[in-house]
Amino acid sequence: MAVITYRQALHDTLREEMLSDENVFLIGEEIGVFEGSYKITAGLLEEFGEKRVRDTPIAEEGFVGAAVGAAMLGLRPVVELMTINFSLLALDQIVNHAAKIYGMFGGQSNAPMVLRTPGGGGQQLGATHSQNIELYYAFVPGLKVVAPSTPADARALLKASLADNDPVLFLENLALYNTKGEVPDDMPPAEIGRAGVTRTGSDITIIGYSRMATVATQVADQLGEEGISAEVIDLRSLRPLDRETLVESVRKTGCAVIAEDDWLTYGIGAEIAASISDGAFDYLDAPVRRVAAAEVPLPYAKPLERAALPSAESLNAAVRQTLDAVGHRR
Amino acid sequence: MAETATRSKPAGSGSKGRRGGTRSGGSRSQQSQGKTAPQAESPETLRDYFRQMSLIRRFEERAAQGYTQAKVGGYCHLNLGEEATVVGLMSALRRSDYLFTNYREHGYAIAKGIEPGKVMAELYGRTTGTSKGLGGSMHMFDTEVGLLGGYGIVGGQVPLATGAALAIDYRGGDEVVMCQMGDGTTNIGAFHESMNIAALWNLPVVFVVINNYLGMGTTVEMSSAESELYKRAVAYRMHGERVDGNDVVAVREAAGRLVEHARKTGEPAMLEAVSHRMKGHSVVDPAKYRNSEDAEAAREADPVAAFREQLVSANVLDEDGAAEIERAVQADVDAAVAFADDSPHPDPATLFDYTYATPVANDSRRLPADPVF
Ligand SMILES: Cc1ncc(C[n+]2csc(CCOP(=O)(O)OP(=O)(O)O)c2C)c(N)n1
Numbered sequence: 016m017a018v019i020t021y022r023q024a025l026h027d028t029l030r031e032e033m034l035s036d037e038n039v040f041l042i043g044e045e046i047g048v049f050e051g052s053y054k055i056t057a058g059l060l061e062e063f064g065e066k067r068v069r070d071t072p073i074a075e076e077g078f079v080g081a082a083v084g085a086a087m088l089g090l091r092p093v094v095e096l097m098t099i100n101f102s103l104l105a106l107d108q109i110v111n112h113a114a115k116i117y118g119m120f121g122g123q124s125n126a127p128m129v130l131r132t133p134g135g136g137g138q139q140l141g142a143t144h145s146q147n148i149e150l151y152y153a154f155v156p157g158l159k160v161v162a163p164s165t166p167a168d169a170r171a172l173l174k175a176s177l178a179d180n181d182p183v184l185f186l187e188n189l190a191l192y193n194t195k196g197e198v199p200d201d202m203p204p205a206e207i208g209r210a211g212v213t214r215t216g217s218d219i220t221i222i223g224y225s226r227m228a229t230v231a232t233q234v235a236d237q238l239g240e241e242g243i244s245a246e247v248i249d250l251r252s253l254r255p256l257d258r259e260t261l262v263e264s265v266r267k268t269g270c271a272v273i274a275e276d277d278w279l280t281y282g283i284g285a286e287i288a289a290s291i292s293d294g295a296f297d298y299l300d301a302p303v304r305r306v307a308a309a310e311v312p313l314p315y316a317k318p319l320e321r322a323a324l325p326s327a328e329s330l331n332a333a334v335r336q337t338l339d340a341v342g343h344r345r
Numbered sequence: 346m347a348e349t350a351t352r353s354k355p356a357g358s359g360s361k362g363r364r365g366g367t368r369s370g371g372s373r374s375q376q377s378q379g380k381t382a383p384q385a386e387s388p389e390t391l392r393d394y395f396r397q398m399s400l401i402r403r404f405e406e407r408a409a410q411g412y413t414q415a416k417v418g419g420y421c422h423l424n425l426g427e428e429a430t431v432v433g434l435m436s437a438l439r440r441s442d443y444l445f446t447n448y449r450e451h452g453y454a455i456a457k458g459i460e461p462g463k464v465m466a467e468l469y470g471r472t473t474g475t476s477k478g479l480g481g482s483m484h485m486f487d488t489e490v491g492l493l494g495g496y497g498i499v500g501g502q503v504p505l506a507t508g509a510a511l512a513i514d515y516r517g518g519d520e521v522v523m524c525q526m527g528d529g530t531t532n533i534g535a536f537h538e539s540m541n542i543a544a545l546w547n548l549p550v551v552f553v554v555i556n557n558y559l560g561m562g563t564t565v566e567m568s569s570a571e572s573e574l575y576k577r578a579v580a581y582r583m584h585g586e587r588v589d590g591n592d593v594v595a596v597r598e599a600a601g602r603l604v605e606h607a608r609k610t611g612e613p614a615m616l617e618a619v620s621h622r623m624k625g626h627s628v629v630d631p632a633k634y635r636n637s638e639d640a641e642a643a644r645e646a647d648p649v650a651a652f653r654e655q656l657v658s659a660n661v662l663d664e665d666g667a668a669e670i671e672r673a674v675q676a677d678v679d680a681a682v683a684f685a686d687d688s689p690h691p692d693p694a695t696l697f698d699y700t701y702a703t704p705v706a707n708d709s710r711r712l713p714a715d716p717v718f
Contacts, residue, residue: 040515066515072545077538080504081511084445087493088512107535111498112505118699120486120494121477125702156700156709180702208706255707262718294718 016199022192024166025055025131028173029093033063036091039177042069042082043095052097053133053192079105079130083113083182086126091177096132099186100146113182114157129176133187135226135276136324142312145320147277149225152184153253159207160253162186164228166196168251171205178204186253188226188276210257212264216244218343219334220264222287223274224250227306227325231274234330243343245334253283261287262294269300270337274330279307301340306333349575349586385594388661392670394436394593395656398428398649400674401452404461407678408451408468408482412628416686417468420497421482424452426623429648430555431456433596434618437604438523443491443513445506446525448483449555450495453525458490461677462684471688478691479699491520499560500526500533503552507539510548514611521607522550523600529560531574543613544581551603552615555590557622562634575617583613590620591648621646 019027033039045052047060047070060068071078075096082092096102102109109130117125136145153160159181163169169187176183213228214235223231228249235245246264250257265271271291273284284305291303309323386394405425411417424431427449435456438444446453454464459475467474468482475485475492483497493509496502506524513520530536531554543550554574558565565572578585584606588599596618603614621643625632632640656662662670697710711717 069546072538072541074538074542076535077504077507077542080501080535080539081508081542084493084505084508084510085512085515086508087505088443088509090512090515107498107501108504112496112501116494117702119476119480119484121474121479122699122702123476123486123488124493127702159701159705178703206706208708252707255705255709257707258717259707290717293716 016197018195018197019166020192021163021166021169021187021194021196022053022055024169024198025173025187026057028170029056030059030062032174032177033059033067036177038089039091039093040067040069041093041095042071042078044071044073044078044097046070046095051095053189055131056095075101075104076108080108080112082128083108083116083126086113086128086182087116087124092128093177094128094130096130098144098189099132099134099148100144102130102132103148106151109152109158109182109184110155114155117181118157125180126182127180129173129183129185131185131187133189133192135188135190136308136313136320137190139315139317139320141315145313147275147308149184149186149253150277150281150283153256153283155254157181158254159183160186161207161251162188162225162253163251164191164225164249166194167198167202168205168211168249170198171202172207172251174202174204175207179207183207186225190226191229194229205251208252208255208257210260211249211251212246212260213249214245214247216246217268218244219338220246220248220261220268220271221274221330221334222248222250222261222271224253224283225276227274227276227330230325230327230330233327234334237327237331238334243338256286256290258290258294262291265291265295266298269298270341271303272330272333272337273303273305274325275305275307276325277308278310279305280310282307301337304333304337306330349584385598391594391656391661392666394432394597395652395662395667396670396674397432397456398593398652399671400461400677401428401431401455402649403674403678404455404464404681405451407682408465409628411465411468411682417482418470419481419483420448421468421628422449422626423624423628424449426621426643426646426648427555427557427590428452429593429652430590430596430618430620433590433593434523434525434553434600436597437600438491438521440490442520442604443493443506443509443522444525445493445502445509445522446495447499447502447527447530448495448497449527450485450525451482454485454487454492454495457487457492459485459487459492461681463487465681465685466688469685469688470690471685472691473684473688500530500535502526503530503533503535503539506550506552507543507548510543510550510613511546514546514548519608520549521604523553523604524550525553525555527560528554528556528558528565528574529563529568530554531577532568540577540581540583540613540615544583547611548613549607549611550613551600551607552613553600554615554617555620556617557620559622559626561626561630573617575615578615583615585615585617587617587619590618591646591651593648593652623647
């Protein structure tokens, strides 16, 4: 068992998949000669050549669409979209084409491809480079959207995404690339559509995904030291959404806080809160709370950016408020 | 006669009539001169072109009728007036070559080799249709004949076609991809991104622009700064060519040449076929924006009638022979309609069958009134 970074887990898994399947190839901006904006693809051009590691012009719609077309003929493209912000230029190809090809042609064709892209703020990159807009994709039937939060998940979900016959948007997060974790050598692929219970507990359920799932785990550990038993659910898959696991947990704990890096209004937390209302209303001892980003174009200035994004402190505070509301005794 | 991007004269002789409803530009009128001699191909081939063109004409008339009877729903864009282009292009492809089209695709589906009954059944939304009734008029598909789909987003098919050519190149196959689109499509970003990528990577794709000079109600002069569209190829160091789309043999010749070149060298190319749309944009469009001069020109250019006359005067076909083909075609279309009419509608129980190719845990199968839990 090795302790490696999230970045390394992605790199190693990509390399392995390329070695085991001729049809897997990488396509995107600056992934070859430049070795990737975030260096996930470092060394792969040298090892696999231009056919398998294809640098593209700055033409998101053109190369994402080309990957869809190639996937229709049975190749397994792994597209790197430099950041999720630029995926908007390829929205038509992702939403109107990749996601629809299987359904609208009556199951005769499909687009088995992985769209890897980092999202998230906190790096002082300003409003257009710091967004969490995975919701746009999680809304669309026909797409699958996964969001690994640990190096082990990154590996297991990337394997699952590459084995899948549908287009998968694979959400990474800039803040996670350097995080470390244990990654077993012979990890089986994850199951897309299953959430993970990363901490078990009985007092409160905290639900998060991607960066906020790791923050939730941190907060649960802090609370544990004070004798508060928090259960943490990492969604892992935003579509399909594993409502059963989160509802089951809330039925047990009686209250929930949702931690999300995206905006509150219409956000992923809204869907989760609704799901809890659908499946665990009678079990709730307090309203479901949501800790989400402030609803502003993310500012550059550090104190403002920090104020806008959810953190361990803000999540911790929200959990305590909920526990106070249910009269939890420490 | 074909014009090529490398040999072209400067654009627009005099007034360009940006807002005009008429077809301007000297080169347009040149297209009607000098139809390719029918002798260039065997009499059987020419008779078969006529049969296919007549079949598509009759099929489209029946599709329009089906629409007014509410048997065909949604949008319904017809190939009326573009039959020579459709048949000329499709005859240049092998069965194993791939085709991507826009939403004006019934004729292409038939000419690529799909049974007219399957095409009509798709219009009728039946399980026997080209996409099991899930696609409709704009989304036909058939792996068997290499039709990789009709697409309803203007230009959406262009990156896909480029990607299919990438897959061919990746595997070292000798198939070619043809990507059909209208004149209005050449102003979409995806068109330019894809032309550039195809040229950069040397992909075997032939981009075919059907210039019927209208995108809905917008003329090519209103929408394209360079309305001689084949010239756009120059910007991508690609071979571009313009051909008279009313001349099936000329289209066949030009398309065949470009397709075979792409097959041999992997080089992409662009072909502009200048054609006419006889009716409105779709069945429900009365085309009031069209001036009478232009509507008259479209009627006069009727490629099916013109080709019939040409074949008869060249003794490739006599009146009886032509009438016999027309009767057979009529019978084919009647049979297609009967097949569609007799085919089952999809069972609502199959609603969730085609959302995901790899089934997943927790895939929602909720119907509108169902509770979530
Ligand atoms: C991206 C997009 N914008 C607008 C439309 C609506 N629309 C459908 S067809 C059409 C005209 C396209 O004209 P052209 O490419 O010349 O094709 P033609 O209809 O002549 O075959 C428009 C504007 C669309 N389907 N997709």
